[in-house]
Amino acid sequence: MARVAVVGGGPAGLSAALFTAKNGLETVLFDTDETWLHKAHLFNYLGIESVDGEAFLGTARDQVDGFGVDRHQGVEVTDVSLEGGRFEVTHAEGSETADSVVLATGTDRSLAEALGCRMTEEGVVDVDVTMETSVEDVYATGAMVRTEEWQAVISAGDGAAAALNVLAKEKGEHFHDFDTPADAE
Helix, strand or coil, X not given: CCCEEEECCCHHHHHHHHHHHHCCCCEEEEECCXXXXXHCEECCCCCCCCEEHHHXXXXXXXXXXXXXXXXXXXXXXXXXXXXXXXXXXXXXXXXXXXXXXXXXXXXXCHHHHHHCCCECCCCCECXXXXXXXXXXXXXXXXXXXXXXXXXXXXXXXXXXXXXXXXXXXXXXXXXXXXXXXXXXX
C-alpha cells in the first residue's frame, strides 16, 4: 500500500514526493506529463541562474526516482475516493490505496471537487497554511489553490508544505526536514 499518493508531476507534485519519500514514506506519483514547465524557462527560481523547463523536469524526476518514488509517467488518475478510512486512487493501470493524497493537477480541480473539497468564491480549492483541504489528509497545491501566481517556485513550496504536514501527522509531532553538510557525505 502506498502511504502517500501524489497526483501531478510538475513542481508541486515532484516537491511533495521528494519530501515524503526522502523521509521514509512510501510514495507513489502519477504524472500525465502535461505540466506548464514544458513551455517554460526558469530565470526566477532561487538557486538556479537559468534553466530550461524540460531540463528542470529531468533533474527533478531523477531526484525523486533516486529517493524511491514509485513514479508512473504518462498515467492519468481518473478518480480518488475515500474507502474505509483510506483513499482509493483509480488510474489507467489499476488502483492504489493511500493514507494521504497530494493533488497537484494545475488548474484541473475536478478530483478535488469530486472528493468534496471546499472551494473558494474565486473557484479555487480552499486550503489552510499546510495546504490541507477541507477533506482530512487531502492536500491541494499550486494552481489548484491560486487564481494567479502560477510560478514554479511557489508551486514547489506548496508541495513541500503539504509533504511536511503529512510527515508531521505520520510522526505525531512537528516535522522539520533539515539536512546538514554531513548528511550529504
